[in-house]
Amino acid sequence: MDLQGISINQQATIVEALRKLNEIRDVSRLILFVTDTENRVIGSLTDGDIRRSLARDMDIHKKIDGVCNRNFVFERAEKQYVDLSFYRKKNIKILPLLDKKDRLEGIIDLGRIRSVLPLECVLMAGGRGKRLSPLTDNTPKPMLPLGEKPIIEHNIDRLISFGIQKIYIAINYLGDQIESYFGDGSSKGIKIEYIREKKALGTAGALSLVTDFQSDHILLMNSDLFTDVDFEDMYRNLLEKDADIMVASTEYKVDIPYAIFETRDESVVGFREKPTYVYYSNAGIYMIKKELIQQIPENTFYDITDLMDEVNRKGGTLAHNPIIGYWVDIGKPTDYEQAQEFIKHLK
Structure with missing residues (x-):
């Protein structure tokens, strides 16, 4: 400006x-x-x-x-x-x-952005995407088109709308296509740097390769998601709970088509007729206190669930924030087809 x-x-x-x-x-x-x-x-x-x-x-x-x-x-x-x-x-x-x-x-x-969040973001974009082959044989999964732009660009544009100005993209498989497309981010008015994984580092190992994070919290996100997650609501919840890690979650319902017995020993003491059970599952979006990154072994395969387990083991605060809108994890051809159909109906 x-x-x-x-x-x-x-x-x-x-x-x-x-x-x-x-x-x-x-x-x-x-x-x-x-x-x-x-x-x-x-x-x-x-x-x-x-x-x-x-x-x-x-x-x-x-x-x-x-x-x-x-x-x-x-x-x-x-x-x-x-x-x-x-x-x-x-x-x-x-x-x-x-x-x-x-x-x-x-x-x-305020007419152009939703918020200004003091976060730096790491987008995980290094996976092979084998389940989407042959679509991903010559194109990295995050670069598959969804509407008029690649999947990953939907996520980057949403991050920008929440005022996030510094994004790291962890790349490996065909990562040069991603780097060529976005460059240094200046075309979008932001800064983009690339974390080049020479081997698979899991869902959190790439964080260990960044030594100069400036924000107190880091947003880690899978790049192959299609979602309208409210990053500001998630951030406010993080601050209110003083959470070590805030995980975005999606609601998963299981409908049982039969009456379920409630038993004690071998006796039926009650039953529920065709109940619905609601669970919350990991949505692949995390806000993490910066100091926790020091616990991630450098350049080693390490999943975010390993860090979450460590927080729980040490008595830290691991919380979740439900996504109220839509969320599609584009891992299989049916997911990709669902996202392609869904985007046609978005304004």
Whole structure:
């Protein structure tokens, strides 16, 4: 984001502000942030503010320091996590982020993103996908098309919508196709780095190959999922429970077509007629405290379930967060067909 393009000095005139508003691109609302001689933000200016001023006196050469809104809403840039629900309720579209000296450091465009989560993400994309052969004989499974883009791109775009800006992609089988397609992520306005697995490292071993995670929690996710998981709800739940690992879960129902006896010794003491049992299963999405990654042996096959067992063994907090919407694990041809059919009905 070009912050100079949305900033204007308080001594500028209305006509100058109009010209600058007309040049703004890539934001959901036309707005300028008015600064003083020290580059401190003193107000916001929209086309509505200008219209109201012109309706009063028709003076297009008036200085904007007398027109701007000095009671504008802002957040501090150093704040790690901002719950945007409060601002959405107030119909705020652009939220400026100011540093300790009130200088503009960034903006949150609520019209384009759902949240800004302080997470780095690792996408697991190195598997062979044998069950989907021959589709995966020359194409890595995450790059199979789903609608108008590859499976993995659906996940990356959803991560971006939650404000996640740094993504690592763990690659192995035909990984050069993934790297060639996404590059360094700049085309999507994010940073992408690649973890090159020279051998199979399981579902968590690739985490040991990253030594410079910056966020306090790491999001680990299978790249062959098709889901509308709410990452923010999952993150809030993680914080509320102070969980070591938060696992996204899916509901799995088992319908028994018969009456089930409740027994004691060899006697029937009751029964349930055609009961339904509900279980929660692992959805392949995890939020992990960064310090736990030190427990993963370097460059060694290690599954995320090994780390989960370790957390439980040491008395840590392992929690799950149900996915309310849709979730498809694209592992078999029938799963892929289901996802292809499902996406046709999504808006």
